[in-house]
Amino acid sequence: MRVSHALTAVAVLVLSLFWEIAAHEGAFVHDTHETNIPFENILVAYQSWSECDNATITAVESGVNVIIWFATNLETDEEGNAALQGGPNHTCVEGMIGKLSDMGYGRDKVKHLISVGGWDAPHPDTSNSAEEYAEAFEVFSDGLFDGLDWDLEGNDSLTAEWNYFSKECLDLMANLSRILHDRGYIVSLAPPESYLDIQTTAFSKFVNLTYPDDDWGDDPPFSYHGHNTYAYPLVKEPTAFDFVSIQIYETKSHASYNTTVLGTPQVDYMRAYIKSLVEEGVTVDFTTDDDFNELGVQKLKINKVIVGLISAGGVGGPITAVNASKAFAGLKEGGERNIDGFFYWCIGDDKDGSLPKILSEGIWG
Ligand SMILES: *[C@@H]1O[C@H](CO)[C@@H](O)[C@H](O)[C@H]1NC(C)=O
Ligand SMILES: *[C@@H]1O[C@H](CO)[C@@H](O)[C@H](O)[C@H]1NC(C)=O
Ligand SMILES: *[C@@H]1O[C@H](CO)[C@@H](O)[C@H](O)[C@H]1NC(C)=O
Ligand SMILES: *[C@@H]1O[C@H](CO)[C@@H](O)[C@H](O)[C@H]1NC(C)=O
Ligand SMILES: *[C@@H]1O[C@H](CO)[C@@H](O)[C@H](O)[C@H]1NC(C)=O
Ligand SMILES: *[C@@H]1O[C@H](CO)[C@@H](O)[C@H](O)[C@H]1NC(C)=O
Ligand SMILES: *[C@@H]1O[C@H](CO)[C@@H](O)[C@H](O)[C@H]1NC(C)=O
Secondary structure, eight states: OHHHHHHHHHHHHHHHEEEEEEESSSSEEEEEEESSOOSSSSSEEEEOOOOTHHHHHHHHHTTTEEEEEEEEEEEOOSSSOEEEEOOOOHHHHHHHHHHHHHTTOTTTTTTEEEEEEEOOOOOOOOTTHHHHHHHHHHHHHHTOEEEEEEEEEOOSSSOOOOGBBBHHHHHHHHHHHHHHHHTEEEEEEEEEEGGSSSTTOOOOSSSOOOOOOOOOOSOOOOBBBBBSTTTHHHHHHHTTTTEEEETSSSSTHHHHHHHHHSSOOOHHHHHHHHHHIIIIIIIEEEETTTTTTOOEEEEEEEEEEEEEOOOOOTOOOOSSSHHHHHHHHHHHHTOOOOOEEEEEEEEGGGOOOOOHHHHHHHOOO
């Protein structure tokens, strides 16, 4: 699997990201910016709660070139200052990064990000500014991390305050991303499928909603979906994000619904999903939102975008790694536009590196 790293190593060091964002009816504003991720294709693995064992090394040997360590929160410390609190054992992270370097997988070949949030985690304390959190990031990272991944989500308690993304929270995401990206850090965004959804133009700051068109026959229906919540920071700071990772393994996702209830073959679904995402993008109607209605209808085309699977016992879900890999390879062979890679959740649930071995075959094989 070392071949994948050889290929990424020869990839051009600075790639341009093209974002096309414009009012629905109008011409595209074609914005070009440099991404801080020096790889053409990426295969991202989330660490979970296994930062001290060797599973990270197995993942990298199996083709992973971005590790996202899990997870910290943006809070206020006891002295009243902005701070990144919680997160992995830094001694172990440092040890693993060192071990990888010794094995030839240095910081030029594998990037290391820290994720913010996660399911049931608090959203940032917005009484601190983005500038203050940028300083807090530097202190927390102390040279360990190449960037930050936004993983803010909802909460199991349906009425919890964290099932709502405040305007301040979304602005803070946009602003802190801008600052860190401009300092050369890699900034990524990991929306669950519904937080950046090709199947609806609806926008909401709530993430305790349903997918009204997907009828699983559940009573009450699953109601932890969002409606394009993450589209706002992307529209606000389109050039601040180095890549976007969509979790099609969100519970009761469209990917799961279409391939199980509707019976669409997985490879066909994956191809159609990728084509829609990269060719048509995501169109979002902000006019129903009191805070953001002046944005009107926006069409987002995200060129550096990857799709994520859950390990599902090393098989991959809701699309298997084999089927996802096949869809990717098919588009590549046809010379068609494609996503830029895959990610998976998580290393701790796939310690043999089954998913990255299969996915890297599709990407680089
Ligand atoms: C990790 O690998 C090292 C050798 O590089 C070995 O000494 C150590 O026992 C391994 N640890 C675990 C938890 O597997
Ligand atoms: C972090 O991991 C190291 C190495 O396993 C261990 O010695 C240390 O106690 C851990 N620190 C915390 C805060 O758990
Ligand atoms: C989020 O969920 C956890 C676990 O269900 C719960 O303990 C916590 O109180 C919730 N947070 C809020 C703000 O309600
Ligand atoms: C959704 O979450 C908000 C809190 O952010 C809460 O006020 C509302 O009641 C919740 N809606 C449902 C249907 O539980
Ligand atoms: C975000 O930055 C804008 C300027 O670009 C500023 O007006 C706004 O107050 C900032 N918001 C937050 C929450 O940092
Ligand atoms: C591919 O998807 C089909 C369903 O469309 C499934 O039956 C099959 O097991 C999958 N193949 C592999 C190798 O994962
Ligand atoms: C999934 O099914 C819906 C119909 O429920 C359809 O509109 C949509 O295009 C399908 N998605 C893909 C990617 O095929």
